[in-house]
Amino acid sequence: xxxxxxxxxxxxxxxxxxxxxxxxxxxxxxxxxxxxxxxxxxxxxxxxxxxxxxxxxxxxxxxxxxxxxxxxxxxxxxxxxxxxxxxxxxxxxxxxxxxxxxxxxxxxxxxxxx
Numbered sequence: 288x289x290x291x292x293x294x295x296x297x298x299x300x301x302x303x304x305x306x307x308x309x310x311x312x313x314x315x316x317x318x319x320x321x322x323x324x325x326x327x328x329x330x331x332x333x334x335x336x337x338x339x340x341x342x343x344x345x346x347x348x349x350x351x352x353x354x355x356x357x358x359x360x361x362x363x364x365x366x367x368x369x370x371x372x373x374x375x376x377x378x379x380x381x382x383x384x385x386x387x388x389x390x391x392x393x394x395x396x397x398x399x400x401x
Contacts, residue, residue, distance in 0.1 A: 335363075
C-alpha cells in the first residue's frame with residue numbers, strides 16, 4: 288500500500304489514505320478535519336503537520352519531519368508533537384515518498400485550514 292499526500296503550492300496538504308495504486312487520486316479517504324494539514328519546506332527539510340485522534344481527549348497536532356533528497360523524493364525520519372517549542376512524543380520513522388504530478392486533484396480550499 289502507498290500513503291498519499293497532496294502538497295499544494297500554498298502550503299496546504301491533504302492526506303489521501305493508503306492505496307494499492309501508486310499514482311492515483313481515486314478512493315481518497317473522506318474529507319475531514321484529520322485529512323487536511325499544513326507543510327513547510329526549509330532548505331532540504333520538510334515538515335508536515337496534521338491533527339491526529341487522541342484517545343485521551345481532543346485532537347493533537349503531530350509533525351512529521353524529514354529530508355528532501357531530490358526533486359522527486361523525500362524521506363520522513365521522525366514524528367513529534369511540539370509543546371512550548373520542545374519536541375515531545377518523538378518517534379523515529381523510515382518512510383520514503385515520491386512526488387508524482389496528478390492531472391486532477393481536489394481544490395485546496397477547505398473549512399479546516401484557514
